[in-house]
Amino acid sequence: MTLSTAAVGRSIPRLEARAKVTGRAEYVHNMSVPGMLIAKVARSNVAHGRIRNIDVAAARALPGVFAVYTGEDIRKLIAEPYYGPAFHDQPILAIDKVRYAGEPVAVVLAADAHVAENAARLIEAQYEALPAVYDEVEAMTSKAVVHEVLKPAGTFADLKHLKDKRDTNVALDFHLRRGDLGRAFAAADHVFEHTFRTQQVLHLPLEPFATVAIVNGAGDDSLTLHSSTQSPSFVRTEIARLFGWTDNKVRVKVPYLGGGFGAKVYVKSEALAAACAMLAKRPVKFATTMEEQFYMITKHATTLRIKSGVMQDGKITARECEVWWNGGAYADIGPRVTQKSGFTAPGPYDIDNVHIDSYALYTNLPAAGALRGFGIPQLVWAYESHTDMIARELKIDPLTIRRKNILREGWPQATGTLMRDAALEKVLERLAQRMQWEKPFQRGSGTIKRGRGMAIGFKASISPTTSMAIVNLSADGSCALYSSTVDMGQGSDTIMAQMVSEVMGIPIEKITVVHPDTDVTPYDMATLGSRSTFHMGHAVKNAAEDARDKLLTLASEVGLSAETTPIPDIFKKKYGMLAGNIVGVGSFVPSYQSPDARGQTENATPFWMIGATGAEVEVDTETGEFKVTRLVNLVDVGKSINPAIVETQISGATVMQLGFTLQEQMNFSDGHVTNASLADYKIPGMRDIPPMENEAVDAEQKSGPFGAKGVGESGTFGVSPAVANAIDDAVGVRLTSLPLTAEAVYRGLREKAGKPLKDS
Amino acid sequence: MNITRTINFTLNGEPVTAQIATHQNLVEVLHERGLTGARESCAQGLCGCCTVLVNGAAVSGCLYLAAFADGAEVRTIEHSENGELDAVQAAFIETGAFQCGYCTPGMVLMTRQLLDAHAEPSEDEIKHYLSGNLCRCAAYPEIIKAVKLAAAKRKIERKGAK
Ligand code: FES
Numbered sequence: 034m035t036l037s038t039a040a041v042g043r044s045i046p047r048l049e050a051r052a053k054v055t056g057r058a059e060y061v062h063n064m065s066v067p068g069m070l071i072a073k074v075a076r077s078n079v080a081h082g083r084i085r086n087i088d089v090a091a092a093r094a095l096p097g098v099f100a101v102y103t104g105e106d107i108r109k110l111i112a113e114p115y116y117g118p119a120f121h122d123q124p125i126l127a128i129d130k131v132r133y134a135g136e137p138v139a140v141v142l143a144a145d146a147h148v149a150e151n152a153a154r155l156i157e158a159q160y161e162a163l164p165a166v167y168d169e170v171e172a173m174t175s176k177a178v179v180h181e182v183l184k185p186a187g188t189f190a191d192l193k194h195l196k197d198k199r200d201t202n203v204a205l206d207f208h209l210r211r212g213d214l215g216r217a218f219a220a221a222d223h224v225f226e227h228t229f230r231t232q233q234v235l236h237l238p239l240e241p242f243a244t245v246a247i248v249n250g251a252g253d254d255s256l257t258l259h260s261s262t263q264s265p266s267f268v269r270t271e272i273a274r275l276f277g278w279t280d281n282k283v284r285v286k287v288p289y290l291g292g293g294f295g296a297k298v299y300v301k302s303e304a305l306a307a308a309c310a311m312l313a314k315r316p317v318k319f320a321t322t323m324e325e326q327f328y329m330i331t332k333h334a335t336t337l338r339i340k341s342g343v344m345q346d347g348k349i350t351a352r353e354c355e356v357w358w359n360g361g362a363y364a365d366i367g368p369r370v371t372q373k374s375g376f377t378a379p380g381p382y383d384i385d386n387v388h389i390d391s392y393a394l395y396t397n398l399p400a401a402g403a404l405r406g407f408g409i410p411q412l413v414w415a416y417e418s419h420t421d422m423i424a425r426e427l428k429i430d431p432l433t434i435r436r437k438n439i440l441r442e443g444w445p446q447a448t449g450t451l452m453r454d455a456a457l458e459k460v461l462e463r464l465a466q467r468m469q470w471e472k473p474f475q476r477g478s479g480t481i482k483r484g485r486g487m488a489i490g491f492k493a494s495i496s497p498t499t500s501m502a503i504v505n506l507s508a509d510g511s512c513a514l515y516s517s518t519v520d521m522g523q524g525s526d527t528i529m530a531q532m533v534s535e536v537m538g539i540p541i542e543k544i545t546v547v548h549p550d551t552d553v554t555p556y557d558m559a560t561l562g563s564r565s566t567f568h569m570g571h572a573v574k575n576a577a578e579d580a581r582d583k584l585l586t587l588a589s590e591v592g593l594s595a596e597t598t599p600i601p602d603i604f605k606k607k608y609g610m611l612a613g614n615i616v617g618v619g620s621f622v623p624s625y626q627s628p629d630a631r632g633q634t635e636n637a638t639p640f641w642m643i644g645a646t647g648a649e650v651e652v653d654t655e656t657g658e659f660k661v662t663r664l665v666n667l668v669d670v671g672k673s674i675n676p677a678i679v680e681t682q683i684s685g686a687t688v689m690q691l692g693f694t695l696q697e698q699m700n701f702s703d704g705h706v707t708n709a710s711l712a713d714y715k716i717p718g719m720r721d722i723p724p725m726e727n728e729a730v731d732a733e734q735k736s737g738p739f740g741a742k743g744v745g746e747s748g749t750f751g752v753s754p755a756v757a758n759a760i761d762d763a764v765g766v767r768l769t770s771l772p773l774t775a776e777a778v779y780r781g782l783r784e785k786a787g788k789p790l791k792d793s
Numbered sequence: 794m795n796i797t798r799t800i801n802f803t804l805n806g807e808p809v810t811a812q813i814a815t816h817q818n819l820v821e822v823l824h825e826r827g828l829t830g831a832r833e834s835c836a837q838g839l840c841g842c843c844t845v846l847v848n849g850a851a852v853s854g855c856l857y858l859a860a861f862a863d864g865a866e867v868r869t870i871e872h873s874e875n876g877e878l879d880a881v882q883a884a885f886i887e888t889g890a891f892q893c894g895y896c897t898p899g900m901v902l903m904t905r906q907l908l909d910a911h912a913e914p915s916e917d918e919i920k921h922y923l924s925g926n927l928c929r930c931a932a933y934p935e936i937i938k939a940v941k942l943a944a945a946k947r948k949i950e951r952k953g954a955k
Pocket residue numbers: 832833834835836837838839840841842843844853854855856
């Protein structure tokens with residue numbers, strides 16, 4: 034064993050780099066196995082309706098069709114075919130009624146994908162239309178009820194009170210109470226109240242969802258699933274639960290993912306593929322198209338009302354937040370978003386008196402889940418726009434008002450949890466420096482006006498969650514890391530190998546990362562919410578330390594010094610030849626305390642993520658068109674394990690959120706998505722990228738592995754409000770709904786000039 | 794019920810004969826032959842994930858009927874002159890110009906075509922050429938760096954060859 038190779042902190046290229054540039058990296062969407070049938074789905078064409086009849090005769094009669102199944106066929110296999118992480122509310126295929134336009138009602142299996150697709154189009158279903166609800170605020174009181182009875186999964190204590198509740202669309206109501214709000218509002222010099230909205234958007238990884246399900250052996254009730262999932266351990270348990278099996282009957286294997294961003298967590302394409310394979314007793318592949326992604330999972334549209342009591346000097350003394358999350362037809366992980374992100378709704382500010390009411394709502398739209406930020410970008414959009422609106426009214430500089438109110442190290446956040454290793458101030462100050470905020474700013478001339486804006490947000494980690502890892506050292510001194518963390522592009526394989534290398538002093542080339550395979554790699558809660566670096570990082574570090582300690586013991590047992598003896602010689606001395614191995618195991622679960630009835634807890638999160646963005650814009654006062662001319666992104670990720678990968682995570686997150694800020698929006702007509710393709714739903718391309726600067730501030734997460742913490746989402750936090758604040762700074766037009774469009778700016782300009790456009 | 798026909802083409806330098814259905818696109822036929830570097834994503838000619846070179850020109854394999862490849866010379870990302878990475882691939886690795894890697898084969902092939910036409914492209918030419926290739930991970934800043942580095946690497950190679 035030699036001394037540390039100092040692998041941590043270095044920008045080494047990704048382990049799989051060669052496979053990716055030669056087109057040889059494996060993705061489930063491109064996978065095929067012998068004898069495989071292709072599944073194609075027929076989807077509902079009403080947003081809410083009772084199923085009268087599903088006519089599959091024509092589809093079944095089409096030559097080449099192997100089978101056609103409906104919800105009733107699935108029910109013969111699985112008595113209660115409903116799945117979901119928070120609620121068991123989502124049927125594998127619709128049963129009795131459909132709850133959104135695009136819901137799967139039947140599936141066709143054929144060896145030829147084109148045959149399956151043609152047959153699926155021949156399926157005719159009749160519905161008795163039911164009144165539908167689409168708006169999240171209306172859903173609170175609407176007579177249209179999406180689910181007659183609520184069925185919480187029982188995993189979460191705070192959902193128990195919703196069990197068997199009838200005639201409500203509220204899938205979770207989270208409340209936080211701190212201080213005396215009424216008194217603080219009465220004592221405040223000013224009270225400001227604003228309402229903000231965000232639109233429904235979606236992840237759109239370029240590899241859509243895909244699962245290949247294989248029934249193992251004849252008559253054997255067990256399944257192997259190759260799946261594009263971010264949560265192999267969850268999929269195993271949930272599929273096993275559906276079939277009434279023990280976990281060992283389901284094996285989930287995950288190669289690389291062509292992007293995930295939160296889309297591929299929990300069960301997505303897996304349940305249908307598994308059920309079809311079991312019914313057909315043949316391998317079945319269910320791979321969605323790009324269009325179908327619009328019906329799978331999306332990001333919550335939200336309405337956010339925020340009201341603040343403020344003193345003349347800009348000190349915020351009271352804040353009331355109401356947030357309505359449009360969860361669509363199935364809860365997915367929405368209730369967790371409502372609570373875990375909900376409690377940061379007042380922003381990273383020191384406010385003594387706070388009320389938060391956060392509601393997860395069912396509506397008749399495609400389901401919403403977690404998308405790169407777990408609800409945080411929606412909240413930051415509201416509170417950071419609100420911050421600037423207050424500052425403008427009080428004629429205080431936007432930086433000054435933030436400095437005055439920002440939470441400092443060791444101060445309590447709204448839950449009562451103290452801020453620890455949260456570099457809020459540092460991030461804010463570095464942002465101000467890089468933007469040269471306190472220097473004069475060129476405001477443009479003629480019809481082109483320039484403006485700048487800033488925004489800062491923060492996020493808690495989802496807790497408590499568990500990670501396990503195994504490090505297997507071979508006699509020749511190479512080793513394998515077994516972990517169920519999924520590398521979907523964020524570079525986890527590489528940084529985990531760096532951690533093993535650092536602990537064991539083994540060069541990176543001699544470390545293999547074994548991809549998730551639930552028969553082989555141990556449990557991990559999921560790859561989501563920027564949790565892997567911290568949670569799996571700890572588990573991997575523990576496993577590597579365990580292996581190292583066992584090696585030290587072995588060396589001393591055979592009378593050798595582990596410090597100076599090459600690893601193979603230690604094994605040779607013990608086993609007489611190059612044989613044997615050492616298995617190190619590690620696990621990690623952080624401590625956590627559930628919030629009480631007032632939303633208070635001393636320990637809300639194992640770490641805080643911080644992200645801020647500064648934006649400069651140019652606005653054409655004649656047309657409302659605007660251009661983002663500069664984005665400065667600052668984050669606190671603790672210590673970077675791989676600085677180059679960290680930087681790509683910051684810029685990638687920023688650009689994605691810029692898409693949600695400026696161009697992306699799912700459009701609906703009577704609950705039908707009207708732009709379900711890349712032709713009509715434009716994601717950022719090469720020409721949409723403004724000049725960007727990214728920086729991870731010099732910081733350390735003392736409780737993190739090697740001082741590190743999560744990074745994948747932080748770049749998203751500040752983008753939307755920073756741009757809106759910059760537009761307001763340039764031309765005095767305040768936009769409160771996303772996306773920010775030239776039309777909205779133009780309407781604002783006309784209104785300001787006293788000549789509002791009539792047709793709005 | 795499928796109408797099938799036989800086509801002959803050169804695939805990465807090897808002559809092949811394939812029995813195809815007339816509605817099949819080039820990506821499907823390549824996948825049947827185990828080549829999955831060209832992959833369908835948008836299926837509308839909008840993302841570039843399915844890029845294949847037909848007679849030296851980049852096409853969207855998702856829209857390119859396999860039947861049209863009859864008699865053509867087809868190259869995919871899997872093709873390599875000598876088993877080595879070329880300047881473009883090496884530059885993509887050195888600059889970290891990908892995350893999930895799903896778009897990468899298309900980006901690499903398109904960059905080669907760009908550099909064949911413009912040995913030292915400006916930033917604007919890079920953006921113009923690659924604007925038909927989407928990357929949801931948004932590795933764009935690194936991709937631009939990779940293209941510039943690849944251009945520099947090729948220049949050195951040309952000098953060496955002289
Ligand atoms: S899949 Fe062919 S261009 Fe997108």
